[in-house]
Amino acid sequence: MSATDRALAAPPRTMRLPEALLAVLGAAALVLVAFLAPWLKFVLTVALAKGIAVLGILLLLRAGQVSFGHSMFLAVGAYTVAFLAPAVPEALLLLPLGALLAGILGLVIGLFVVRYRDIFFGMLNLALSMVLYSLLEKLYALTKGTDGIRVSGLTFAGITPDRETQEWVMFGLALVLAIGFGLLVRAYLASPMGRALAGIKTRETRLEFMGVSARRVLLFAYVMSAVMGGVGGTLVAMTTRHVTPQLAYWTSSGELVFIAILGGAGSALGPFLGATAFELVRVYAAAAVADAWQMILGGVLLAVILFAPGGLWGMLTSRLKGRGA
Amino acid sequence: MSAAVHGGPQDRGANRPRQATPLLSARGLRLAFGGVKAADGIDLDVMPGEFLAIIGPNGAGKTTFINMSTGYLKPQDGTITYDGQPIIGLSPRAIVRRGIGRSFQLPQLFTEHTVLENAALAIAAHAGIWSPFTPLLRRGYHDQAMALLDRFGLGPVAQSRADALNEGARKLADIAMAVALQPRLVLMDEPTSGVAAAEKMGIVETLVRVLRDTGVTAVFVEHDMDVVARFADRVAVWSQGRIAALGPPQQVLNDPAVLRDVIGIEASPPSGAGH
């Protein structure tokens, strides 16, 4: 079994209880940190938003596929907010709108890319995301190019909160959505469609000889992952209040894949572990060693792949198991 | 599919009405890979309820016939009808849904899933797989999958990962997944190859029992002449993309030409055939 195989392997059944427990503890820890270190609320909110997008990457990883262009859906969600906020300032409307548009784009692109596998799948996603990037960059009149767009004032259920409250609202919204999508993904992965999705990785032909269209199975996952990318993007835009084409750039997609591997694909918690660790390392490493922080991240990724192919999630659970035994 | 057809080795096929319409009917199938004629004019009728064995040397085109009958390969010429309907040009998926199941020379299991999940997934595939949020192993599918595995004697390994099984169990699981789809016809590619000699007869007996119970028509590629003699109603002998002989085993397996040209050194006439 190769390292990636191990990284992508489904969790053993005995992980179920710690998973629920860790989810509760993790959520509580995030709230606690947000309380004790208010300046980290912003970082944690972005981490949760990215974690939701990374959940989408995790779905595709379960089918053995890696998308190197998935931040395009994040960008769609983010630009939906930026474009529409002046007309529709209501966050609770913009959120589903961003998800819907990302989902529609996911369906259109998905119909095309689910015909391909492996490197072709990954690169097609990358190519399409770069098309979106160039559009966002070049259509200056519409997008203000690389300058990006400032997100105008938002309302939440009709209320315009003050800055401090809005930070809490965004944090809470991201946390609730993270938990919601985490549960959704967990249920989906255990369902016939989710198990068939994992079957694409090992025996796609068998699916066909069971009368099941592997492409349709993958398409459903792809659209779901696009929706989650869109949701992540709306949250990022609402939190950072500024969107740029960089969101769709291939390095942003690479970052999502990085986080997925860092966190581990074994559990729906992995993406959030990974995203939180990633954002915190970024903040502290960037402050400590300025431009060298990418090197630190590179080192961390290398260490994870070599020594902890199950990612942070895998490390955590093997720890717990070790103590229990 | 009368009981008489399944009566036993002595009267196998004896009561089969000659004019019955074939379940699967191939005419003039041709398929060449480069210069290799994997099918060179195959005509074959598979009658409802029968167990038809396909024998022949390596590379004769046995697997190719199964691949053409299941939509995996398209013949360059010829027709195949199933239940009176032409099926050439249909996808494997469409053909499976019409009731032709198959197993594979190399078992095609979801290797990272448990045996139970493999079976449950096949059952779900038949019942309708498009439910994204109810667990695969919810009671209904779980119990049906266990029942299926028990019939194949696979109950004890239900919780093992599919890639941890021995070859015999893998073959059985592969066939169980085909049977889960409730086919009327199953095409089995070498259900006993790679299986330890000691296990072989037990596996075939299990298999035949399940298939007879469900009234499935079966075509199976087999290299073991004892298995063929014991369980086949008819034998088709493949040779270089053609059917060299076709008939009841006691006749075909004692045909000197077949023995010399086709079976060759692979086997001597089986002890049980011919009386």
Ligand SMILES: Nc1ncnc2c1ncn2[C@@H]1O[C@H](COP(=O)(O)OP(=O)(O)OP(=O)(O)O)[C@@H](O)[C@H]1O
């Ligand atoms: N997809 C393919 N591409 C090229 N050649 C093929 C293909 N499938 C089969 N062949 C060739 O066609 C011939 C018949 O192959 P086939 O697999 O049907 O034989 P077989 O009777 O099943 O043999 P075995 O007993 O070894 O399984 C062989 O020469 C094989 O190499």
Ligand SMILES: [Mg+2]
């Ligand atoms: Mg073969």
